[in-house]
Each structure stands twice: as C-alpha cells, then as structure tokens.
Amino acid sequence: MDIRCRKTLCKYNDKYTCKARGILIKRSCECEQFEKKPGKMVDDKTKKIFTDDPPEYAPQRDSATISIDCKAHCLFNKEGKCVANGITLNDIKEKPLCVTFLRE
Numbered sequence: 001m002d003i004r005c006r007k008t009l010c011k012y013n014d015k016y017t018c019k020a021r022g023i024l025i026k027r028s029c030e031c032e033q034f035e036k037k038p039g040k041m042v043d044d045k046t047k048k049i050f051t052d053d054p055p056e057y058a059p060q061r062d063s064a065t066i067s068i069d070c071k072a073h074c075l076f077n078k079e080g081k082c083v084a085n086g087i088t089l090n091d092i093k094e095k096p097l098c099v100t101f102l103r104e
Contacts, residue, residue, distance in 0.1 A: 001068070002060045002086030006044050007096035011037035016046055017058035018089070022067040025082065029072050030095040044091060060086075075102040 003018040012020040012033060024032035046055050068082035076084040089096035 001066065003066065003068075003089075004046075004057075004086070005031075005089040005096060006046055006091040007031075007034060007089060008042040008044055008091070009036050010096065011035045015056055015058035017061065018066075019058075019061075020066070022069065023082075023087075025068065025070040025072055025074075025087075025098045025101075027071045027073070029074075029098045029101050030093070031089050031098065032095075034095045070098075072098065072101055073104050074098075075104055076100065077104075 003023070004016050005013050005018045006016065007013055008016075010018075012018050012035065020033045022033070026032055068087065069080055070077040070082045071080070074082075076082050084100050087098055087100040090099045
C-alpha cells in the first residue's frame with residue numbers, strides 16, 4: 001500500500017513513506033500515530049515533484065504489513081478499516097491530515 005506522508009517532523013516518516021506499524025485515522029481525519037521527532041524540519045520536496053530536483057521516496061509498504069484503522073466518515077472506511085489503494089497524509093495542521101478522505 002502506498003502510504004505517503006508529508007509530515008517531515010514525524011518520527012515514522014522515512015523519505016515521505018510512513019513506517020509506523022499501524023495507523024489510526026481519527027474522525028477528524030488526523031493521524032493518531034504522529035510523534036514529533038527532535039531536530040529541524042526537513043524541507044518538503046514533494047511540493048516540487050516536477051522540478052529538476054524531484055523527491056526521493058522510500059519503497060512502498062506491503063499492505064499485509066500495516067493496518068490502517070479509520071474512524072472518519074469516509075468512502076474508503078469499511079467497518080473501521082481503510083480500503084483505499086493508498087493514502088496521503090498532509091502537513092496542514094499540528095497533526096497530519098488524511099487527504100485521501102472522500103465524504104460518504
């Protein structure tokens with residue numbers, strides 16, 4: 001499953017790929033697993049995807065190795081599990097938001 005995260009200050013973020021064992025997307029669409037790591041914020045190169053210096057991504061995760069639980073009222077929420085082909089978490093607020101969210 002493609003789990004892209006633009007929250008570069010999260011300890012689970014490895015080159016824009018989430019490495020958490022599991023993810024819970026709350027009703028508010030925030031990622032519950034976000035844990036701030038010490039240090040400076042890394043520049044989010046995903047904003048410059050079509051430039052001469054594209055971002056380097058870590059490999060995708062096998063969907064069997066991660067559980068994505070979801071409490072949001074979303075089209076991809078099936079009995080508390082995310083069934084999207086992949087999700088993207090953005091760096092909009094204090095906690096990353098699931099921007100794959102589609103209202104039911």
